[in-house]
Amino acid sequence: MTRAPRLVGVIGGGRMGAGIAQSFAAAGSTVVIVESGEPAAAAALYRIATGLRLAAERGFLDEPAELVIGRVTTVASPHELPAAADLVVEAVPEDAALKSRLLAAAEQAVGEHTVLASNTSSLSVADLGSVLARPGRFLGMHFFNPVPASELIELVVAPGTSDGTVRAALAWTHALGKKDVVVKDSPGFASSRLGVALGLEAIRMAEEGVAGPAAIDDAMRLGYKHPMGPLRLTDLVGLDVRLAIAEHLHATLGDRFAPPRLLRDKVARGELGRKTGQGFYAWE
Missing domain, CATH: 1.10.1040.50 (N-(1-d-carboxylethyl)-l-norvaline Dehydrogenase; domain 2)
Known part of the structure; x- marks a missing residue:
């Protein structure tokens, strides 16, 4: 049986980031969300808590919602991400410069084993990863809205992405109860x-x-x-x-x-x- 990553960072707590965080927390992961400013952080936690309580009401959670909510915290900067994170998913708007800057900052904070991923729906994964010191641990993990209910994660593999990174992403996709499609890095993917x-x-x-x-x-x-x-x-x-x-x-x-x-x-x-x-x- 595949297991969810023990510790996950999510950069961005909007609709997509909150959905990604909710999905991993529901699967048993401890989740740290990067969201600058107290109002934005509070809004992210509210989205996640609302989604988890609704999932519990519908019988989709294996644990009480409040227990799952307790596994989610926020920090104000990617520099504050825990070094022990197994996975960090960037989920900010489709701005290549913004994504690259945040991914580079996250790489400085986390350990060498951490997989980095972007939730981009169209941008070049190779270009985004070009700012990283170790681009082999980077790939696209394209989630779909609404994340908790969607069945698919599109895994986007750049030329430099390592086989181990792809294997880890596949295992985590299945641990979330989702299906994968693996595509090569090309405009718009599939x-x-x-x-x-x-x-x-x-x-x-x-x-x-x-x-x-x-x-x-x-x-x-x-x-x-x-x-x-x-x-x-x-x-x-x-x-x-x-x-x-x-x-x-x-x-x-x-x-x-x-x-x-x-x-x-x-x-x-x-x-x-x-x-x-x-x-x-x-x-x-």
Whole structure:
């Protein structure tokens, strides 16, 4: 039976970071979250506690929620991560410079055995790892939203990633009760490249008046058995996040990933999806 890592660091306590922290804590790991500022740290702990209590109510936890919550703490800087950490996952926004800076700081704090990972959904893992003294212990661990309920972790292997690092990441993925896909480091990997292509075409169809958002989504949900349509999924992911990924793929893979004007306009108006209450749908 595979075991979760004993001690995990998570850099960033937003929706994705909190979900990653919750998943590892529920699997038995002690988790340290890096989040600067007391309000942000408190918000991260609140997200995790809320998620764990909901999981307990639904019978998805093997332990009382309060016991699991007690395994999660916060620090203000990656320099404060424990040297004994088995794994550190960076989960901040898709800003390559920010990610690289935080990963480099984390490497200075942790021991030589620690595996470092990025939750990037599209950026080059090799480029992010180029700032590290030991890039062989680094890979992409792309989690999916909402992390506790999603089945998949996409493991992204750069040319310099060691076989031992991949084996450890595979074991931890299975310890979380999730399935893996292992892909080589390329723009958008497998999931984002395909998901963004479908989402952008759906946005173009809405822009051209081919059909309304609900009809476009129903075509994929009912006709192709997708769990939800591409426009509702875009709202859940965040239109700003989808735009950032599309711009990166446009720059690296060409015009087929050019963001539609409708997407740019919505982001400019602050219509970012569920997190702002309005995207392609109105959200409470």
